[in-house]
Amino acid sequence: MTEVDKRLRDVVRQAAGLPFFSDRYAHLDLAGEFSITDVPEMTREDITASMTLASGQPGRGGAYLFTSGGSTAAPKVAWIPIAMHLDAILGHWRPLGPGDVLANLAMPGRLWSAHYFYNGMAERCGADAIGLGHVEAGEWPQWLDFLDTHGTTALCGTPSTLEQVLALALRLRHPILRRLRAALFFGEPCPESLVRLCREEVPGVRLWGNYGSTETWVIGHNGPDCDATTFHVFPHQHVEVVDGSVLVTTLHEDAVSPVVRYRIGDRARWTQCACGGDRALRLLGREGALIKFAGTLVAPDELLGLARADASVAAAQAAWREADPERLEIRVVPGAGATPDVDALRARLLDSQIDLRFALRGDDDAFEIVVVDRLQVNDRTAKTPSLVPLDPPR
Incomplete structure (x- = not known):
């Protein structure tokens, strides 16, 4: 047994002493040399629940409480x-x-x-x-x-x-x-x-x-x-x-x-x-970053990866409106001295998404390449999201 294996099992055994984990780990032979792959995965919701219960536990030093998210959903702590x-x-x-x-x-x-x-x-x-x-x-x-x-x-x-x-x-x-x-x-x-x-x-x-x-x-x-x-x-x-x-x-x-x-x-x-x-x-x-657009599932990150691969594009971001009329924009910032060919870029992106290309027949205005000076930034974190909401039409 390696030192890492030993430490992994120690972490699991320590966790099993907390109320959140006791039932989840009931199937494990905690006294034996169980495999880490037998331990259930944790989701973000699990993280929040377990950390809330663990806060204030005796026998540890002081801690900071930090969060992620909180802009459009409950913060994860x-x-x-x-x-x-x-x-x-x-x-x-x-x-x-x-x-x-x-x-x-x-x-x-x-x-x-x-x-x-x-x-x-x-x-x-x-x-x-x-x-x-x-x-x-x-x-x-x-x-x-x-x-x-x-x-x-x-x-x-x-x-x-x-x-x-x-x-x-x-x-x-x-x-x-x-x-x-x-x-x-x-x-x-x-x-x-x-x-x-x-x-x-x-x-x-x-x-x-x-x-x-x-x-x-x-x-x-x-x-x-x-x-x-x-x-x-x-x-x-x-x-x-x-x-x-x-x-x-x-x-x-x-x-x-x-x-x-x-x-x-x-x-x-x-x-x-x-x-x-x-x-x-x-x-x-x-993983799992899919949106429903034009009646089909679309992975914005795949479209953005193709857009960024274009030599004329310095950065790209998707903007999506789910409500009627639905719309998906791929916003691109030109590289220094470059002028993106938006028609050629749009065709290239649609060629990579056969289902989307078929779904947009007769509704071409719903999907567009838009050239912008800068991408939208989250005011709170200064991050640039891959996908942002598109304002409803006036």
Whole structure:
């Protein structure tokens, strides 16, 4: 029995002592060497129920309560130890060092975790932190001056925010680019356009990313020599890929509430990262993200992947209206100096979706490629969703 197998069974046995898990684990021989694959998976609803019951349990240290969601549905909660597993994380992923000044662009407040995590990371690394948070687009020229004046060497934020800030600094030929050396991303997939921007236009800025969720906390990390969609799993996180779906069990001894075979909702496969490191997980998108449009099931992420693969497209987002008259827009941001051929792009997307192409006969206006200057961003989290609601017609 390996040390990981032993720790997995210990986590399950500890969980079995809580009311939420006792019935779920009744079929397991907890005294024996049961297989982790015999343990039921956890859903988001399970995570919320178990963590609510586990809060206030004696014999543990203090914790933060963070949430995910809450914009359109009930928030999903997670109790995270005050130390936020930072020692375990920084032992393998350390993008900052003494002398760095981090501009923290993550949104603070409303139980949103990233802002506090990156402030804590800066402290542990011996760096300074400027807790700036969200900035409106028109305010950025003045804030770039401010950040440059105060010696900023690193930025952290969603890929959407980082790309916006770096592209503006490049257009302005802002002196802050002489000092910036790192951009830390989280919260959403890193687009190829941001990778190209850092690699070709601002090569002094190197990309560092982490992957996880509020419920599991940080699962994996990557660095400047890694593929942007590939993350190396931390030793305190046990990841299974079952039929393409990611299941996570948290092994950290300071975990407040059990996270056992949690189905995080992502698709992935094990791969070999360009950096040569091990335990590399390549993310392939969300699972089960289907909408009913034109009488057929459509996977917006598949359409967006095809749109982003077009050389003239820098970024893409789907906007959907379910109510009559239903409509689906694929909104695309042009690449630098490019003009997307919307008719050719629309035809290419429909050719990949035979059912959708057939369903739209005689109703072509319901599906359209729309060129936009920027994509819609969530005001609370600064994330750029793949799918947004389309306003009803006036």
